[in-house]
């Protein structure tokens with residue numbers, strides 16, 4: 113069977129993961145959330161007490177990291193040192209740590225190697241920052257999903273609050289803008305729209321509208 117990969121790139125809170133889940137159900141192919149892998153690498157550094165921007169310190173463990181992505185009833189679970197860390201990686205302190213650690217070349221090379229191996233083995237939707245531009249430049253479908261920073265902040269706030277975290281809008285907006293800056297300005301494989309990606313601004317669109325728009329491109 114032919115393997116098809118769909119690349120969804122864009123900044124935090126643009127709606128990629130909701131979209132990827134919808135596409136995964138509609139097209140019956142798995143969804144690989146690549147951000148979860150950077151988040152797990154950040155958790156490892158935090159648990160070792162290593163600064164997430166200390167390239168030497170991070171390089172000392174990244175090649176041997178025991179990180180595994182498993183699918184349970186179609187949903188992705190992230191295992192670190194054999195433990196399911198799917199909830200831990202979503203904690204707010206991990207978000208900035210993941211943004212920092214993802215700027216390190218040694219980390220990206222390791223994660224990209226794993227992502228390419230997964231994408232080669234099965235049809236999947238990958239969401240991230242550099243999927244269409246660097247990880248899978250030959251992906252059959254590529255989309256760049258974005259939204260205004262205030263809209264993305266409001267979405268992230270609602271998501272965090274639904275999970276019981278207390279959130280201040282202005283602080284979260286600042287953090288999102290800082291992460292955007294980090295992701296777009298790192299030296300190696302930054303967040304960028306691939307030349308052949310379809311650009312979609314979801315600021316004024318519902319999740320269902322975004323899903324339908326993407327499906328119409330794919331059907332075309």
Ligand code: DC
Nearest residue numbers: 124146147150210211214240241242
């Ligand atoms: O999508 P997310 O917020 O879970 O991603 C966490 C961090 O990981 C984000 O700040 C940027 C980084 N990331 C990346 O650099 N490349 C990817 N393909 C996915 C995520």
